[in-house]
Amino acid sequence: MNDDTGGGPARGVSGGSWERATLEKLVFATLKEQRSVRRWRMFSRLLWLAVLGAIAWYFLQQQTLGAVQxxxxxxxxxxxxxxxxxxxxxxxxxxxxxxxxxxxxxxxxxxxxxxxxxxxxxxxxxxxxxxxxxxxxxxxxxxxxxxxxxxxxxxxxxxxxxxxxxxxxxxxxxxxxxxxxxxxxxxxxxxxxxxxxxxxxxxxxxxxxxxxxxxxxxxxxxxxxxxxxxxxxxxxxxxxxxxxxxxxxxxxxxxxxxxxxxxxxxxxxxxxxxxxxxxxxxxxDIVDYTQRENLGSRLARQFGASVGEGFFLAAKASGVQLK
Incomplete structure (x- = not known):
């Protein structure tokens, strides 16, 4: 009786520890996956911003080079x-x-x-x-x-x-x-x-x-x-x-x-x-010096909100507080 009674709680504790450990692993895995998704989303947004910035820089350079002869x-x-x-x-x-x-x-x-x-x-x-x-x-x-x-x-x-x-x-x-x-x-x-x-x-x-x-x-x-x-x-x-x-x-x-x-x-x-x-x-030879709104300027204006959001998310993810 004593052996059975003593053995029961021991197996219960062991079983509870195993369940707790499994649950913790699942929770940590879920959190890790969520962090990975957030990082990828932030990276993709920053990547798009970099692409748009490169396009804007390219057209600005083309405009400048076209004006300097x-x-x-x-x-x-x-x-x-x-x-x-x-x-x-x-x-x-x-x-x-x-x-x-x-x-x-x-x-x-x-x-x-x-x-x-x-x-x-x-x-x-x-x-x-x-x-x-x-x-x-x-x-x-x-x-x-x-x-x-x-x-x-x-x-x-x-x-x-x-x-x-x-x-x-x-x-x-x-x-x-x-x-x-x-x-x-x-x-x-x-x-x-x-x-x-x-x-x-x-x-x-x-x-x-x-x-x-x-x-x-x-x-x-x-x-x-x-x-x-x-x-x-x-x-x-x-x-x-x-x-x-x-x-x-x-x-x-x-x-x-x-x-x-x-x-x-x-x-x-x-x-x-x-x-x-x-x-x-x-x-x-005729060179046009007229200042016009180029594609880079239009993109910068249209995606201005996205730029601000991207920098905000990057700063938030790195622990920087914007006040």
Missing amino acids: STPHTAVIEIRGEIASGASASADSIVSSLKTAFEDRGAQAVVLLIDSPGGSPVQAGIINDEITRLKGLHKKKVYAVVEETCASAAYYIAAAADEIYVDKASLVGSIGVLMDGFGFTGLMEKLGIERRLMTAGENKAMLDPFSPQNPEQSAYIQNMLGEIHGQFIEVVKRGRGARLKETPDMFSGLVWSGPRAVELGLADGLGSLDTVARDVVKAE
Whole structure:
């Protein structure tokens, strides 16, 4: 009896230890497998990030190498669409492209390839000033070649060029300034809507579309537009010099066809990018210096969240705390 009784607990303890050890092995194996899965997931994400980074670096290098040429060539910078801050034809983008083109010793001249209805006089003024500065610094010629349209702020930029070439069907000019808006006072009266506006400063609500026009404020705005218009006219006269055959309506905001623009001295002749590069610059090879958003930039923006997540997971796995 004693032997049986004594032997029973011993076998029970032995059996319990074996079960506990087996259970611990299973738990540790599961934890190890989970850690392995997490590591592999983190590694695969970091691998994708590395691949995307390599792609971005490749396209950046290609863009840089494409912009740096040691052999003689014609540098071209495109100015397309609205000239505005944040647009492809912003002062920041165009000025950066200009600097790269002027600094390249292989660039025999810089051609501005323009197709724009205009835009911000501030952005155009910055570009115009920078063209003038870079021409004096690097002693290189600048030519403007107009495709469809070179109007308003676009012509403000073109006026800084040494010569302007147009197509016979190009639209050139619109040397004027505008500020537009809407007025809804009559509609509000018909709908029975009451405008409740409180300001500190009698001119704070100037040109509010829901309030009647104030003659004094309108006159103030008109004078300001006239001042900016005067700056525009001065830029055109300085850029075109004696070539300009001024007429009463030259600075009225009208646009002209290419041949008429040549007659008025707003342009120098008919030509295209190829003809100017070949016959004027004497360098047929054309290199585009226009700054564009490359694939690397788009990928970086699209996968920005993934990049942040990848670094966070890597730091977390290594025990680093991000605070």
